[in-house]
Amino acid sequence: MDELLLIGQILGPFGVRGQVKVKAFTDRPDHIARQVRTIFTGPGRPPLTLRRLTEHKPGLLIATFEGITTREAAEELRGEELYIRAVDAAPLASDEYFLHDLVGLAVSTTAGEAVGSVREVLETGAGEVLVVARAGQPDALVPMVRDFIAELDIPGRRVVIIPIEGLL
Secondary structure (H helix, E strand, O other), rough: OEEEEEEEEEEEEEEEOEEEEEEEEEHHHHHHHHHHHHEEEEOOOOOOOEEEEEEEEEEEEEHHHOOOHHHHHOOOOOEEEEEEEEHEEEEOOOOOOOOOHHHOOEEOOOOOOEEEEEEEEEEEEEEEEEEEEEOOOEEEEEEEEOEEEEEEEOOOEEEEEEOOOOOO
């Protein structure tokens, strides 16, 4: 199966004609609205055909799907996560990356000392934070800002950090 990217989650119906409110996990809803027609939900559910997608408010989208024409049908989709094929995603700029690409990266210091590997990425209001799993020690939290990240090499599967005092 194609690699899928999470783009949002259905919060519930919007109106009485089958539209749904979607919490956006993408910063490119315009690309999805113009270029994507097939949306995937949970396992065992058939894909949905996207007819229309608009930004209602920042972070909140309104979606219309083929065959979902009543509030009751829209209600059945409440809580469903929405995915698109990775190949359908907007092209990334040279300095952009998908957050899921960071998981599993080897983490080392600028001195070459191995620290651990990225276990997950937390999204905070101020930016992303790497959760670095370390052998025999508690996880380390490393903010994804230039003060702490010396090098991010996605193809090489590594990130080099600047370990200021107290970071680790």
